[in-house]
Amino acid sequence: MPGIDPIVLFFLLGLAAGLARSDLRLPGAIYEFLSVILLLAIGLKGGVELAQQSLPALLPQIIAVLLMGLILPLLAYPVLRLLGRLGRADAGSIAAHYGSVSVGTYAVAVAWLVARDISFEAHMPLLLVLLEMPAIVVGILLARGVAADTDWRKLAHEVFLGKSIVLLVGGLLIGWAAGPQALQPVSGLFFGLFHGVLALFLLEMGLVAAGQVGSLRRHGLFLAGFGILFPLFGALVGGGLGWLLGLSVGGTMLLATLAASASYIAVPAAMRLALPEANPTLSLTASLGVTFPFNILIGIPLYQRLAELLHATGG
Amino acid sequence: MRTEARKLVTIVTEAALERRLADDLKRLGAHGYTVSDARGEGSRGVRSAGWEASSNIRVEVVCDEPTADAIAAHLRRHYYDHYAMILYLGDVGVLRPEKF
Numbered sequence: 477m478p479g480i481d482p483i484v485l486f487f488l489l490g491l492a493a494g495l496a497r498s499d500l501r502l503p504g505a506i507y508e509f510l511s512v513i514l515l516l517a518i519g520l521k522g523g524v525e526l527a528q529q530s531l532p533a534l535l536p537q538i539i540a541v542l543l544m545g546l547i548l549p550l551l552a553y554p555v556l557r558l559l560g561r562l563g564r565a566d567a568g569s570i571a572a573h574y575g576s577v578s579v580g581t582y583a584v585a586v587a588w589l590v591a592r593d594i595s596f597e598a599h600m601p602l603l604l605v606l607l608e609m610p611a612i613v614v615g616i617l618l619a620r621g622v623a624a625d626t627d628w629r630k631l632a633h634e635v636f637l638g639k640s641i642v643l644l645v646g647g648l649l650i651g652w653a654a655g656p657q658a659l660q661p662v663s664g665l666f667f668g669l670f671h672g673v674l675a676l677f678l679l680e681m682g683l684v685a686a687g688q689v690g691s692l693r694r695h696g697l698f699l700a701g702f703g704i705l706f707p708l709f710g711a712l713v714g715g716g717l718g719w720l721l722g723l724s725v726g727g728t729m730l731l732a733t734l735a736a737s738a739s740y741i742a743v744p745a746a747m748r749l750a751l752p753e754a755n756p757t758l759s760l761t762a763s764l765g766v767t768f769p770f771n772i773l774i775g776i777p778l779y780q781r782l783a784e785l786l787h788a789t790g791g
Numbered sequence: 792m793r794t795e796a797r798k799l800v801t802i803v804t805e806a807a808l809e810r811r812l813a814d815d816l817k818r819l820g821a822h823g824y825t826v827s828d829a830r831g832e833g834s835r836g837v838r839s840a841g842w843e844a845s846s847n848i849r850v851e852v853v854c855d856e857p858t859a860d861a862i863a864a865h866l867r868r869h870y871y872d873h874y875a876m877i878l879y880l881g882d883v884g885v886l887r888p889e890k891f
Contacts, residue, residue, distance in 0.1 A: 504846055744844045748807040752873035760844055
């Protein structure tokens with residue numbers, strides 16, 4: 477069993493530095509660069525694998541995962557409205573964040589599995605891409621209704637051409653078209669440096685998460701509770717689905733992690749334009765200040781246990 | 792040196808709005824605009840520019856007075872309520888009035 481993951485320690489360093497108000501900060505351009513490498517690397521890995529699989533065989537998984545992406549925000553919304561007493565816009569926006577996924581959390585979960593030599597389905601990045609989108613549409617519909625004046629053309633542009641989708645899908649296509657041999661020359665950057673890039677990325681995420689603490693204090697207990705309990709519930713849904721779909725233990729754990737994670741790249745950008753009246757502080761406080769640290773520090777090992785348990789009892 | 796009077800409209804707002812603002816400005820008659828990254832603090836908290844959702848931009852437009860008024864009125868109507876945005880106008884002199 478390896479010691480504490482260095483990646484997690486980098487996150488804690490960023491968190492501690494941010495809480496102590498150190499003047500440490502990575503320039504925005506560096507953060508962008510790191511996230512570009514992570515997104516492309518994840519896409520490439522999945523694309524290489526997709527080339528070896530027949531898409532029709534994956535269709536049941538694709539449909540099931542899309543359905544999960546539609547259902548999770550539908551379940552989150554009433555909780556946010558009734559228990560959280562949030563307005564329609566805020567509840568819809570937070571529901572969209574939690575129905576969608578966090579690529580950073582996924583990357584940490586993958587690193588966690590790799591460090592322990594646990595194998596997983598290599599086409600998971602495809603499911604990751606599919607889970608990014610449906611919740612955005614559901615969240616907007618919940619907040620706005622169908623008849624509203626939403627500009628769907630502009631919104632579709634935002635959803636399908638947001639940078640995280642473009643890079644993930646682009647990576648998938650490049651990996652798929654090029655195949656493992658042809659990717660060799662670029663693999664040093666994207667695969668060899670993956671863990672180092674992820675560590676730096678998490679250092680920055682720690683700083684960002686620390687920045688949310690002030691608003692967490694203001695917006696209180698409900699968001700903190702929701703930010704922990706809903707991911708746990710999501711992990712049960714995702715883990716159960718992974719098991720039903722016949723994924724390996726590692727794949728089940730990753731699907732649980734995806735369902736438990738909350739977006740902070742694609743969804744905030746889309747919500748800012750589609751639901752301007754929703755307060756971005758609320759959703760970002762929950763997803764970055766609570767859920768992301770929770771998943772990194774506690775959730776991921778827990779979801780692995782869940783996956784093992786499902787496979788042990790379910791056979 | 793003889794200069795012609797124009798208005799300088801400066802908008803500081805969320806980076807998420809950049810593309811939408813650019814469309815608005817051109818439609819309202821601006822001949823060009825300049826965008827730069829910015830960070831700072833205001834009534835909506837610290838905008839540290841550490842990552843996307845906390846990034847700010849500063850948009851500058853030099854234009855004639857009616858266009859400046861139209862831009863100010865449009866932004867006020869459509870963005871002030873829900874976005875972190877400030878806008879201010881200043882008088883500037885330009886050498887080539889036909890450009891603005």
